[in-house]
Ligand SMILES: Nc1ncnc2c1ncn2[C@@H]1O[C@H](COP(=O)(O)OP(=O)(O)OP(=O)(O)O)[C@@H](O)[C@H]1O
């Protein structure tokens with residue numbers, strides 16, 4: 037299951053000296069690292085290390101007090117979620133954040149919203165260009181549904197789906213955005229072995245077939261070692277290691293951080 | 300075996316996303332439209348048309364407006380009556396100040412005026428949520444109530460503050476009988492209900508529902524919350540505005556600001572909850588229900604020989620509405636529309652329930 | 654100058670009355686996260702019960718009986734509305750309380766009648782002149798308003814002591830912070846709900862006595878609650894001091910606006926001024942005066 041055969045490109049995203057605190061809590065402390073185009077980059081660390089906060093900074097949901105984020109060669113201190121999304125950053129969430137009242141199909145269709153252009157008036161008519169646009173995007177979404185093998189739950193409200201499938205739909209929604217950078221926050225948490233294998237396969241396939249760059253938070257070390265190209269390790273908001281899975285595995289600081297915390 | 304989709308294969312995504320993907324539903328709709336457009340005007344009494352069908356249709360239209368905002372976009376509004384008032388007074392002022400305007404144009408502009416006011420009062424929705432917003436929409440209601448009562452220009456300086464619609468016509472065709480008023484309203488409601496249905500099954504509708512279900516996630520996939528919410532306020536108020544103009548011109552004829560007070564807003568909210576949050580069909584069911592309760596309270600005891608006093612009827616009405624709201628929120632938050640869908644589900648499986 | 658202070662003072666006193674109603678909202682919101690739209694209807698219901706019972710029995714007994722009625726009401730609401738809706742979103746519960754509000758408005762008037770009833774529990778009602786030493790001519794106020802202010806002050810003190818000093822009070826505060834933690838205090842959530850709803854029923858009774866003595870007990874009292882909503886927005890839904898300060902600001906702001914800028918607008922701006930004030934304020938500080946700012950997580 038190694039991710040080979042892809043050409044890792046230049047730097048897609050660079051975070052420099054990011055610091056973020058909530059009141060007294062320092063969630064991130066002077067963290068810097070980069071993500072190269074087409075790679076799978078894992079972010080690991082004990083609970084509360086600041087991993088999710090890092091993703092939230094990257095996609096503009098949290099606003100760091102310090103530091104810059106350079107995405108596709110444009111440096112910003114502070115972006116909004118909308119900017120991040122429209123420039124090609126998509127993500128999934130640690131605690132599933134699907135639109136519970138909508139069907140699988142509609143959820144994934146929302147991933148296409150940024151790419152749909154017809155105005156209110158045409159949509160009210162549902163005719164001509166508006167209808168055509170809807171059908172085009174539906175076709176894209178159907179390909180994603182096939183890819184993720186969720187044809188049978190197309191019309192089911194996602195609130196009624198089991199956890200593993202919800203995670204899959206959430207991935208589908210992110211994929212529908214056709215992102216350049218895909219942020220996955222614990223995509224395999226709470227899954228059984230079989231579901232984990234499926235999810236790994238999807239992640240590798242996305243990376244392989246579409247060349248999507250992926251940043252992934254994961255607690256399962258086996259998975260991390262298997263699928264990621266490089267790993268960054270956070271602990272108490274600081275970066276304590278950065279390198280290939282093998283390098284990180286042997287790093288004393290990492291071993292200490294993990295031994296110091298029980299899981 | 301009547302209600303089956305077996306054998307009806309959808310060959311395009313278009314078919315699959317149609318309003319009525321199942322053939323029996325299409326037939327059902329055709330029959331309802333035939334009754335509404337042909338049978339009713341032909342058979343029904345004037346009383347039935349003016350006292351039941353006309354208010355029913357207008358209520359349903361206003362309820363659709365509210366449902367787009369509350370049921371689809373998740374922003375509870377207690378100001379629908381105020382937005383209806385904007386439509387009514389905008390229509391009145393247009394009609395008396397620019398008499399050459401076509402009636403349809405007047406209704407559209409009235410809706411537009413309400414939409415603009417709706418957007419202004421929707422701005423706080425960016426910062427505040429849930430019942431905070433609901434309270435903010437009360438501000439709209441009270442402010443608009445006051446504006447139409449106290450700013451004399453709106454009522455053309457009539458001493459009593461009560462105003463009347465001028466004689467109406469469309470392309471020289473006078474709208475002066477119950478049947479004609481009914482046809483006009485029916486046509487408008489048909490078109491607007493279809494437009495609403497189209498909106499909610501497309502891009503805009505999905506962005507509203509995304510905001511409703513989880514605004515943070517919506518923002519992160521690239522929906523701009525302000526834009527989504529304000530468009531919901533605009534469209535919703537447009538519907539309410541047109542409904543208000545119809546209510547004033549074609550149902551009441553002459554009215555005062557009290558016709559659009561806060562009780563109207565609550566009644567509309569009740570229709571939406573009882574009919575079904577997030578359902579266009581539900582708006583019609585809810586409107587029918589809310590209209591039927593006072594009628595039933597009036598007619599049934601009288602028929603049984605023990606008529607109730609007006610005060611009693613109004614108190615019982617309050618109790619029944621209140622109890623129904625609580626009941627539906629507990630038992631079936633998706634209202635009558637959901638019950639109807641469940642019934643169809645049963646029918647689809649009948650007589651083999653597995 | 655004296656006139657300005659007279660208006661201001663009158664506004665503060667009206668504000669105390671709003672605060673009295675707002676207090677009932679805050680109690681319930683703090684302990685159960687429910688925005689109880691029915692608070693106003695409860696004020697009417699309590700006042701109606703009292704005024705009609707007073708026709709049959711001496712005042713103290715009628716008051717006790719009204720308290721009992723409000724407790725029964727709390728029990729019924731907990732059983733029939735809150736329990737089935739536990740864990741629902743706040744907005745659903747809010748809409749349910751609109752239903753409750755309609756129901757008891759109808760129920761109260763069916764049972765107790767719907768005329769205007771004069772309520773006289775012996776509160777003084779004479780105009781007096783105060784602060785003569787400070788202003789020329791002093792300030793003209795109604796004794797009644799002063800008594801109302803004292804009652805509100807007493808009620809707030811009693812509630813504060815209740816929250817700070819008693820075991821139940823502490824449990825209530827725990828619930829407000831964290832439902833899980835509350836379980837560990839050892840009082841079932843349901844009991845807590847019944848207690849807060851009863852308490853705010855009693856607060857409603859007090860508000861009903863004050864408002865009812867001023868206006869007569871009639872349907873419009875139910876709408877007084879609508880006046881308390883801007884107070885809540887201003888003060889924050891969870892803060893008892895917020896309800897008081899918010900009430901004073903709204904009361905004073907409203908009266909001053911009516912007197913000084915009302916005439917240019919044709920009068921009657923009292924009906925919405927408070928709302929606009931609260932709304933503008935919200936745009937600046939969405940959490941209210943005393944609320945805490947929360948950063949949402951994902
Ligand atoms: N919105 C917020 N408000 C206050 N504190 C926050 C917020 N978000 C995160 N924190 C704090 O920041 C720190 C880092 O949290 P974060 O969620 O990033 O950790 P994590 O590495 O993702 O942990 P986990 O493995 O448990 O998901 C924690 O102490 C957390 O309590």
Ligand SMILES: [Mg+2]
Pocket residue numbers: 087088089130221
């Ligand atoms: Mg995390």
